[in-house]
Amino acid sequence: MLKTETPSTQHTDLDLYPVQDLVDALIDDQALAAQAVKAASASISAAVEAMAPRIAAGGRLIYVGAGTSGRLGILDSVELYPTFSWPHERAVAMLAGGLGAMFEAVEGAEDDRSKGAADLRLLYPTYNDVILLVAASGTTPYVVGALQSARAVGSLSIGIANNAGTPLLAGADIGILLDTGPELISGSTRLKAGTAQKIALNTLSTALMVRLNKTYCNLMVDLHATNVKLIERTIHLTMHATGVDADTARAALEQCQHQVKVAIVMLLKKQTAEQAQALLDHNNGNVRAALK
Numbered sequence: 001m002l003k004t005e006t007p008s009t010q011h012t013d014l015d016l017y018p019v020q021d022l023v024d025a026l027i028d029d030q031a032l033a034a035q036a037v038k039a040a041s042a043s044i045s046a047a048v049e050a051m052a053p054r055i056a057a058g059g060r061l062i063y064v065g066a067g068t069s070g071r072l073g074i075l076d077s078v079e080l081y082p083t084f085s086w087p088h089e090r091a092v093a094m095l096a097g098g099l100g101a102m103f104e105a106v107e108g109a110e111d112d113r114s115k116g117a118a119d120l121r122l123l124y125p126t127y128n129d130v131i132l133l134v135a136a137s138g139t140t141p142y143v144v145g146a147l148q149s150a151r152a153v154g155s156l157s158i159g160i161a162n163n164a165g166t167p168l169l170a171g172a173d174i175g176i177l178l179d180t181g182p183e184l185i186s187g188s189t190r191l192k193a194g195t196a197q198k199i200a201l202n203t204l205s206t207a208l209m210v211r212l213n214k215t216y217c218n219l220m221v222d223l224h225a226t227n228v229k230l231i232e233r234t235i236h237l238t239m240h241a242t243g244v245d246a247d248t249a250r251a252a253l254e255q256c257q258h259q260v261k262v263a264i265v266m267l268l269k270k271q272t273a274e275q276a277q278a279l280l281d282h283n284n285g286n287v288r289a290a291l292k
Contacts, residue, residue, distance in 0.1 A: 008182040033195035059128030066096035066110035069134040076201040096142040116145030136189035138166025216287035221260040
């Protein structure tokens with residue numbers, strides 16, 4: 001039996017616990033998710049190293065999953081645009097059962113291996129695309145089918161699973177094992193297995209964006225200011241990076257459509273928005289290099 005499906009030997013009288021003990025047990029068990037991701041840091045690092053050149057060459061991030069795993073892939077994909085101005089068309093998510101399955105389970109969709117393979121083929125994956133395949137069991141037919149299509153065209157396949165020795169980890173170019181063990185409520189992988197997947201996906205995509213020059217120091221300088229809160233954030237980030245006051249930061253940002261990177265180079269190099277943008281373009285968007 002898969003570890004994630006094996007009944008836990010801990011808290012076997014969970015249904016008898018008073019509320020405080022119940023809550024504490026669930027929280028303590030969730031904490032093990034971070035430990036599982038930490039144990040996988042070497043394979044996560046290898047994945048980022050392999051992803052970066054393909055994505056820099058124009059590839060896409062394509063997330064594939066079913067149920068909780070698929071929904072977490074969608075979440076990671078949609079958050080890359082506001083956080084890093086990453087183009088929507090370069091972060092695509094496939095969910096067994098279609099996007100409607102985001103809100104309501106589609107029975108049997110995850111069991112269709114040929115549909116997973118066909119859905120990925122419809123995206124016309126290329127060599128530079130990175131396919132992130134997520135399945136707690138490591139055996140989900142829909143995801144394994146998509147893996148087959150990814151391997152057929154030479155896309156970089158990264159399998160993320162919570163059970164060792166499974167087809168997803170064995171078949172992917174890089175396998176990331178998140179060994180979270182049995183769930184406190186047996187088989188409910190929306191618990192710590194899902195939490196570990198969320199941490200791993202956050203780590204993979206964020207590390208990739210840092211490697212692609214989407215940050216300066218530890219500042220989120222390539223965000224897309226789509227609302228009042230984010231516009232205010234661009235002002236504070238520019239102030240922090242350059243030491244100018246709010247009015248000066250706001251004035252610079254208004255000249256470059258609130259692009260924080262451009263504003264930083266404008267202010268520190270005393271350049272126009274056009275000159276700063278050209279300098280960034282010459283340095284592949286790397287703020288440090290542009291400032292030198």
